[in-house]
Amino acid sequence: MAPIRIAVIGLSQSAKTSWASEGHLPYLLSDRGRARYKIAALLNSSQEAAQRAVVAYELDSDVKAYGSPEELAADPEIDLVVCTTRVDVHYSTIEPSLKAGKNVFVEWPLAENVHRASELAELAQKSGSKTLVGLQARVAPASLKVKELIQSGAIGKVVSSDVQAYTSRGGGFSISEGLAYFLDKKVGGNPVTIAFGHMIDFIHSVLGEYETSHSHLQVQRPAQSVVHEDGHTTPARSDVPDLISLHGTLKQSANVSQGASLLVTFLTGSPMPGTSPFSWTITGETGRIRMSNERGPFVQSEGSAYPIPVQLEDFASGEFKEIPWSWESWQEPLPPRGRNIAKIYDLFAEGRAEELGVVDFEGAVVRHRQLDGMLYPEQTSS
Template identity: 30%
Template sequence: MIRVGVVGAGGWANSSHLPALTALEEFDVTSVATTNQDSATRAAAAHGVPRAFTDAGELAAHPEVDLVVVSVKASGHAAVIRAALDAGKHVVSEWPLGINADEAAELTAAATAAGVVHAVVLQGHHSPSARFTADLLAGGRIGTLESVTLIADGAPWGGSRIPPSLVFGLDYAEGTNILTIMAGHFLATLERVTGPLIELTARLPRTHDHVLIDGTDRTAPNTTPSHVLLHGLLACGATASVAIHGGNRPAREGFQLELIGSDGVLTATPAEPGTFIHWGSWDIRIDNESLAVPDTYRTVPANVRSGPPANIAALYQEVARAITEERQPHPSFETALRHHRLLAAIEQSAADGATHRLS
């Protein structure tokens, strides 16, 4: 049994990590932490967890914690990860790993030196729809892949208004914006299907220098992009065009993915309109044929809700196998670092207008 401590249990983890972990027999959630004792106690009570902390370092050092889950704001990831590594504990971190590629490189080196298992939550890697689509391509269902187009909604980032809870993300230094969160997850999912980008040219338009805070008459300064646009080349030789559009409201359409092959065209759209590409199920068609994702692509217990909880539960299954087999899981911190460097190349291309190659 792998004993788990969840840092940031009062937020995103409450509706994703904790339902996933408590449904898996390989894990026992023994501790949670938030910055407020009342919220930590509530989270512990809601999920039947015996200990509640306000200090991530105390949680990481506790002898009944083997694995630390990091589910706080991106700017707080490094401190919690380092506390876990100092205590010799395995780590699962939410994406992004750090606020930029340099911090991600430091954390990856530290985790490697610590000799622990380390994983990052890039849900698209474990999405049944993404895995099935990748297998369709690998099996030659549309022949040789020639061209890829992804159009996706990036709301609530990038618009002229923003909820009060997300104002912090208007500061680029926080590492939480349409490029890092939305493009980070979307491109990781795309690469899970098509293989890696090796070359790109990008633009990061910023439409709004100041953004209205919803429910108020106040604005906040904005240093983050409104949209993410790129053209590139995949390792398989296909071209790729990606447009991620920011906005004010929850995504209306969600995404449209089109894979053009030498013998057919595969299209994917969300089964539930407005769902992000790395979250939910896809409607998949090859030419005029509709294809259902086989049940075998879902590996988690039936009582785990589809979407993020199920995808995250699949990651934890991989982490459990990696701990048993004394290897690194996929995606690991090294995977996260590669995606951080992809985002850094997008930033650099947007700044200098040049085409950038990726190793």
Template identity: 30%
Template sequence: MSKIGVGIIGASPLRPGWAVAAHLPALASLPDYELRAVATSSEASAKAAGDAYGVPAYSDPSLLIARPDVDLVVVTVRIAHHHALISQAVAAGKMVMSEWPLGVDIAQSTDIAARVTKTDLWTLIGLQARMAPSIRYARDLVEQGYVGKVLGTAIVGSGIAWTTVSDSAHTYMFDAQSNASLLSVPVMHAIDAMQFVVGDLTDVRATSAVRNPVIRLADTEQDIQSTTPDHLAIAATLESGAVASIFYRGGTSRGENFRWEINGSDGDLVLTSPVGNLQVLAPNLFGGHGEDAAVAPLNIPSEYDLSTGSLEGPGANVARLYAAFARDLRDGTPGATAPDFAHALRLHRTLDGIAHAAAGGVAQTLGQGR
């Protein structure tokens, strides 16, 4: 297979974001990919990007999408722009990688997935937590009976953002209409990993609250009002009948910022991380079963790392996601390992159910085929 030509929308070196921190290092570490172009939001940032990355750079993303040497369009901008950019790329016959969430709401996400269904285009959604070697190994341990019958599972995490101090570049995260929320981002990344390991949620109850209504913008010394909940608690059952709970708060904790337990009839697995955004950093894995009195660190076999393993930090899981996508392409098995837009739509339905449960205080049943 020849190299996959990549064009990244949202890779400004003047205001480095997730594309610069994770996507560019990930792609550079993989032999299957080659960066061919970038697009940013202004002429100044486009010029800086072209100088920094040595590829053509545009302030108009349509020019990047139109390039014949761009096979895969990567969308790493605010969610509000996803629908228009993805729709344009699909219409141009390009494969698309989009950061999660796919759309602002279930309607946009459904429309995007429907557009792709009418084509034979391959897609990739940025749900890379499931690519972490520790999470992939935990999935196999559960399937192999390491913990016996799964009885329950619980996650407690910190969302980093959605706290009392931010900056003007992130004001949209405190507007509930933008849907760049504690629930839609860190919680759903964690739930995607949870469902990957122990199965899907079914009946869901949830409650949320805006506990920090006033946000200080450090760069402008102004205050804004937040309408986005910064605390969320979910209680659910899995398809297996096991009980699940997820609690997330904004900001960080002086205690643990991420802890996930999987408790079974004959053992326990524990995953921990200093970062509550599970997609950013692969968690540590501990386990104990049978006669073990406590959990201990587990050695993860090398085959669970789908990339070269040469990259560390935020780009590592993203590299594993891209590596899985390239492998699926070689094998002709879309969505087999790397999650696609059809998977994203199913997760959006879960997101929608949780949001309705939290808003209305009424339990939601998440059926098959969501």
């Protein structure tokens, strides 16, 4: 089968973040990736910027360079458009390709808010585009192992679950110029939508969604300083919550008891010494499971570079043991940031993305609706 021809939006020399080069390129340029995909085009802010990126990343000389989303959408030799830009330009860069019926893979968050995300999902449905969203912790081996344990009946039916999480980024009184948009929640990219969003998504992928829930959010540090590249600072204000308390009742299922609770506490910043930055406990009728991570809730990306223990306690015997899990052999040589993204690419190429629970645009709208209900309760309560 011929490789899937892809266009990457946002692979740039001058990008403030390096997710395209660190999360996507390692797989796409690996032997396994090249057998399944071919980078056929880049789209950046200008054709010249795209051409510079082709040279900088030593891509094939026949890779096309585009500076316009409309020109890219008109290219009949592109099978999959991959968007890795800042969230507030996702809509404008992929809309033409969706209208043209192209398949599209967008990094999370899908859009700035649930309204824009819903519009993109509707466009994809009308055009027949296959869609993927980078909520890749769902396919992380540690997450899948926890899900497997629950489905096997290792702890009986789930009766409750609790999460304590801290991010390793932010939580202070200053932020770099490149990430200053994290202070403005209307942009759509911030620790709540990104770090919390990734985390709560893989938790729901294991336990199911809430039946009912309530949240309390707080901005503890509204006064911030933006640190510019030359070292000087300017004052700024943040309206992005840095503390979340979320609790509710999970939907009953084959593996979840009626009335089972999910309690989540999420804080931006480091925990006190001796406290794990991520601890997730699932209590069942006959035992408990715990997943922890010394890098915080980032199971989807950099947390993959470190051990993520999955432990099982049996109430009857008192036995407490670590449950092994592993990367697939082809994932191990890849940089940790790219391993779970690589799995999404692999599943899509095999036609198994839906089977393994990879999120599409409609699934992303579900998560956006949850986050918007927390961030903008006055708009979603009616």
